[in-house]
Amino acid sequence: MPRTAANPAAPTRTPRTDRPAPYAVEQVRNGRGLVATQRFPRHAVILELRGRIVSAATVWSMWDRDPRRAANCIRFGPESYLDPGERPGAFANHSCEPATALFREGRRLLVVALRAIKPGEELTHDYSTFLGADDVWTMRCNCGEAACRRRIARFDRLPAPTLERYRRLGMIPGFIEATAID
Ligand SMILES: [Zn+2]
Numbered sequence: 543m544p545r546t547a548a549n550p551a552a553p554t555r556t557p558r559t560d561r562p563a564p565y566a567v568e569q570v571r572n573g574r575g576l577v578a579t580q581r582f583p584r585h586a587v588i589l590e591l592r593g594r595i596v597s598a599a600t601v602w603s604m605w606d607r608d609p610r611r612a613a614n615c616i617r618f619g620p621e622s623y624l625d626p627g628e629r630p631g632a633f634a635n636h637s638c639e640p641a642t643a644l645f646r647e648g649r650r651l652l653v654v655a656l657r658a659i660k661p662g663e664e665l666t667h668d669y670s671t672f673l674g675a676d677d678v679w680t681m682r683c684n685c686g687e688a689a690c691r692r693r694i695a696r697f698d699r700l701p702a703p704t705l706e707r708y709r710r711l712g713m714i715p716g717f718i719e720a721t722a723i724d
Contacts, residue, residue: 567633575635576665582655591631591651593624617672620717637666639687643713670697671713674721698722
């Protein structure tokens with residue numbers, strides 16, 4: 543596969559088979575999820591979420607014909623979303639006490655360890671960090687954490703101490719913060 547602007551980190555040759563993927567799609571508490579297959583130190587970049595960059599209008603039209611796929615789309619900018627299709631991003635589940643955070647760096651969406659992660663741990667992130675004030679989507683949560691919020695919604699509805707902590711860690715992207723400013 544050639545390197546292209548749309549897929550900057552695509553391998554230029556077949557990956558070495560002696561280096562297994564650092565994560566796997568496995569059965570977890572609520573369906574399938576991404577699970578670490580190795581140790582990661584805090585701040586490690588675990589993987590890049592790849593997919594098709596689509597408009598907000600495209601995601602809206604997707605809700606009718608394929609709501610599961612629409613729900614898997616991740617906000618990518620003021621008017622765009624990343625549609626992971628069947629790629630790993632479709633299996634990156636939410637947790638109210640997440641092990642990882644998403645960071646957008648240029649055109650890349652990276653999954654970064656918020657703490658040390660052991661093999662077998664699920665690679666969750668907090669969906670609210672990428673839900674703008676104009677994102678109407680909400681989700682019931684059954685993540686099992688003591689701090690579970692039960693309903694997941696736009697970032698500006700996060701409990702104040704959680705939002706403050708996330709902001710301090712740089713987990714709320716500028717294009718998400720901007721949705722709350724009129
Ligand atoms: Zn929860």
